[in-house]
Amino acid sequence: MSTDRRFGALAAGLATLACAGTAAAVVWHLTAGLTHFTSESWRRAAVEAAPRPLPAVALQDDAGRTLRLDELCGQVLIVDFIYTQCPTLCKALGASSSQLARRLGGPEPAAATVLSLSFDPERDTPARLRAFKRAMEGAPSDWRLARPVDHTDRQRLLDTFGVVAVPDGAGGFDHNAALHLVDRQCRLVQILDADAVDAAEAAARRLARTAGA
Secondary structure, three states: OOHHHHHHHHHHHHHHHHHHOHHHHHHHHHOOOOOOOOHHHHHHHHHHHOOEEOOOOEEEEOOOOEEEHHHHOOOOEEEEEEOOOOOOHHHHHHHHHHHHHHHHOOOOOOOOEEEEEEOOOOOOOHHHHHHHHHHHOOOOOOOEEEEEOOHHHHHHHHHHHOOOEEEOOOOOEEEOOEEEEEOOOOEEEEEEEOOOHHHHHHHHHHHHHOOOO
């Protein structure tokens, strides 16, 4: 069967499923009737259709403190994934995250916590995370950086968030980049572009205001 015919059959099958359930209907809507059918649009649509509970993984932050991700539950989170030796995408994410942390922080209780997680924990020690933060911050903020304690927890995080990080053969990674919104019930509920600072701020404030979110 040709590629076009296989895709046509897939689209037709997914269209049928879209009529059968709410989750599939949301996917259909967010991908414009499958005309924008990519792995990234599918990932975002799937999260909005069925929010994903975060795993209770162990982390070490940039100050060397050990914590569990579920300790941050009860507040809105904006999460991104980085590695500190990244020459391109992670710097853009760092700029977005530090800006969001300044906007959402301040003397009043923060509307959200901004958390960058390293998917290169063997190299991204607390000292390297601190250096990355200093290099990215325009001014001091409550931006938090951390790494998973072990490989199993790293993979659980990547699987839950749908993040792909593949070694590029040159000491780095090919990876996707985005801002991930987590509600106060510790569920991944929305994924936005890495540079969508205004939209992420608005979404975080909306989630923080939502009773029982």
